[in-house]
Amino acid sequence: MTEPITWTCTGCALLCEDIQVFIKDNRVEKVEHACLKGKARVYRCKHTAISTVDQDEVDVNTAISQAAKILEKAKNPLLYGWSNSTSEAQVAGIELAQTLGACIDSTSSFCQGITINEIMNGSVPSCTLEDVREKADVVIYWGADPMSSHPRHLSKYSYFPRGELRQRGYEEDRTAICIDITESRTAKICKGMFFSIPPGGDAEFMRALMDGLAGRVPKLSYDFDVKRILELAAVLKKAEFGVIFVGLGLVYSIKEEFDLISEFMSTLNKFSNFFLIPMAGHFNMRGFNHNLHEKTGFIHRVAFTKNGPVPGVEYSVVEQLKHGADAVMVVGSDPLASLPLSITRRLKDIPLILVDPCSNLTSRVADVTIPCGASGIEVGGTAVRLDGRKMDISPLIRGNGLSDEMVVRRIMEEVS
Amino acid sequence: MTSAMEIYQLLPKTNCKKCDESTCMAFAVALLSRTKQCTECPPLMEEEKYIDSRQKLETILKPLEGAEETGLIIHEELCSGCGNCVVACPVNVANDPYGSGKGFGPTNGKVIFRVENGKVKAANIEECRRFGKDRILCRACIDPCPTEAIEFV
Numbered sequence: 001m002t003e004p005i006t007w008t009c010t011g012c013a014l015l016c017e018d019i020q021v022f023i024k025d026n027r028v029e030k031v032e033h034a035c036l037k038g039k040a041r042v043y044r045c046k047h048t049a050i051s052t053v054d055q056d057e058v059d060v061n062t063a064i065s066q067a068a069k070i071l072e073k074a075k076n077p078l079l080y081g082w083s084n085s086t087s088e089a090q091v092a093g094i095e096l097a098q099t100l101g102a103c104i105d106s107t108s109s110f111c112q113g114i115t116i117n118e119i120m121n122g123s124v125p126s127c128t129l130e131d132v133r134e135k136a137d138v139v140i141y142w143g144a145d146p147m148s149s150h151p152r153h154l155s156k157y158s159y160f161p162r163g164e165l166r167q168r169g170y171e172e173d174r175t176a177i178c179i180d181i182t183e184s185r186t187a188k189i190c191k192g193m194f195f196s197i198p199p200g201g202d203a204e205f206m207r208a209l210m211d212g213l214a215g216r217v218p219k220l221s222y223d224f225d226v227k228r229i230l231e232l233a234a235v236l237k238k239a240e241f242g243v244i245f246v247g248l249g250l251v252y253s254i255k256e257e258f259d260l261i262s263e264f265m266s267t268l269n270k271f272s273n274f275f276l277i278p279m280a281g282h283f284n285m286r287g288f289n290h291n292l293h294e295k296t297g298f299i300h301r302v303a304f305t306k307n308g309p310v311p312g313v314e315y316s317v318v319e320q321l322k323h324g325a326d327a328v329m330v331v332g333s334d335p336l337a338s339l340p341l342s343i344t345r346r347l348k349d350i351p352l353i354l355v356d357p358c359s360n361l362t363s364r365v366a367d368v369t370i371p372c373g374a375s376g377i378e379v380g381g382t383a384v385r386l387d388g389r390k391m392d393i394s395p396l397i398r399g400n401g402l403s404d405e406m407v408v409r410r411i412m413e414e415v416s
Numbered sequence: 417m418t419s420a421m422e423i424y425q426l427l428p429k430t431n432c433k434k435c436d437e438s439t440c441m442a443f444a445v446a447l448l449s450r451t452k453q454c455t456e457c458p459p460l461m462e463e464e465k466y467i468d469s470r471q472k473l474e475t476i477l478k479p480l481e482g483a484e485e486t487g488l489i490i491h492e493e494l495c496s497g498c499g500n501c502v503v504a505c506p507v508n509v510a511n512d513p514y515g516s517g518k519g520f521g522p523t524n525g526k527v528i529f530r531v532e533n534g535k536v537k538a539a540n541i542e543e544c545r546r547f548g549k550d551r552i553l554c555r556a557c558i559d560p561c562p563t564e565a566i567e568f569v
């Protein structure tokens with residue numbers, strides 16, 4: 001058999017870098033060590049995208065020119081998506097937004113952006129996944145179910161492996177805790193350390209835990225055994241190196257009072273040594289935040305105005321789609337499938353451009369579709385793992401189309 | 417997991433001994449350990465009234481056919497390729513401490529579990545701690561599996 005190539009999987013933001021892929025005649029024959037989700041990523045689209053204008057098939061140059069025309073004409077264009085693109089494509093997208101005076105936002109806007117912001121501005125301490133593997137003795141999955149969303153999370157980093165300071169691995173050296181509203185796959189593994197809370201009960205649980213840490217009797221409006229909270233507080237206090245993995249469940253539950261997170265972390269760290277890591281989903285969601293931050297000082301929801309880049313909720317994809325944007329370019333996302341209809345309704349009334357390797361629900365209503373090579377499969381570059389570490393992504397096979405970066409750069413040439 | 421009792425319920429329960437076992441319960445145990453097969457029970461195979469039971473038994477016993485000599489069964493259709501068993505199995509750790517033991521994909525061929533094309537595969541199963549003279553009732557691959565894809569019969 002042919003020699004395998006070592007590949008970094010773009011199936012999720014864990015970016016597992018130990019995958020072995022056997023390739024013959026530009027086709028993948030076998031994938032080793034990737035989970036099922038990663039394997040599915042290799043064979044990504046059932047329906048590959050084609051170039052279209054007004055739903056009629058055209059050559060790619062025509063589609064690119066039409067996209068450029070739409071964006072040039074628009075007063076208030078929005079460039080959205082980006083979490084499934086390499087950092088190189090994201091940087092090109094940010095430059096295009098600047099050229100056009102457009103708004104730019106990514107899926108992190110209604111996802112982990114808020115957590116990533118707290119980490120990037122230094123309000124909460126964070127660490128790398130290697131730190132977790134080598135040192136962590138207490139890990140908390142809060143509103144997160146990595147066994148479903150990031151299948152190798154526990155086996156590769158957070159629970160099962162032996163680490164430098166955790167030679168006996170999970171059996172004796174690590175404690176895994178799950179706080180969630182449902183008994184997820186991850187909760188099942190945490191067994192006796194699963195804390196089942198009611199929907200929306202996260203903030204109260206957090207405050208109760210802070211009471212427990214400070215030696216006060218926790219009070220809760222819902223039914224919960226206070227003794228268990230005190231036990232949990234004791235486990236957290238004893239931790240030498242603790243990590244909280246923040247899932248979307250927690251983000252959604254406390255987004256109105258997100259300052260609570262930094263308050264909780266600083267209370268906790270009066271007694272212990274804890275770090276926070278966001279469970280970013282798409283492989284380069286965090287990359288977009290880093291790249292935009294580098295250019296503008298903000299992580300998402302930015303409008304490029306005459307006075308420079310300005311951040312604001314009103315520039316978020318949700319607000320811009322509801323009212324504001326008069327043309328939208330989506331790169332590597334499927335808003336029609338992933339956002340509620342109340343937000344996407346306007347998409348069929350305004351010019352819509354889609355750049356994606358696959359045809360999806362959004363491509364059925366898009367005015368222009370432009371196919372591009374799949375990042376991490378046909379297109380290489382760099383990406384940022386969920387803990388903030390920059391990773392190299394090498395392509396597996398040769399594609400026959402343009403990369404998303406090239407599509408964006410070609411549009412830029414035509415508008416400027 | 418299939419139990420001898422469950423199998424027994426589907427047998428004729430007449431203790432006719434035509435299978436060369438002393439009771440139907442003993443035959444059920446023999447079926448479970450795969451030392452005997454359904455076809456060795458003549459009434460079950462021949463008599464009309466046992467057709468339903470026979471079909472049910474065949475469905476129950478089907479996964480057992482795939483069992484390794486040691487009784488390991490992997491339900492591939494349930495496996496998500498998470499690698500928990502790969503990293504937790506003590507044989508994997510002992511034979512590949514810096515690969516599987518540290519959470520990476522196995523770096524040599526001496527391990528029991530590895531993930532291929534998104535599904536777990538077992539090899540070198542004779543090394544499993546459940547067998548041999550110092551055997552222990554190891555569950556290190558069963559308990560960490562989020563989908564109950566691994567069982568021993």
Ligand code: SF4
Nearest residue numbers: 009011012016038152
């Ligand atoms: S956990 Fe994520 S990055 Fe790792 S193999 Fe699975 S899909 Fe790929």
Ligand code: SF4
Nearest residue numbers: 505544545554556557
């Ligand atoms: S029972 Fe123990 S030794 Fe045997 S395969 Fe499972 S984990 Fe490995």
Ligand code: SF4
Nearest residue numbers: 495496498499501561
């Ligand atoms: S632990 Fe279970 S789901 Fe995970 S790889 Fe092993 S058999 Fe598959």
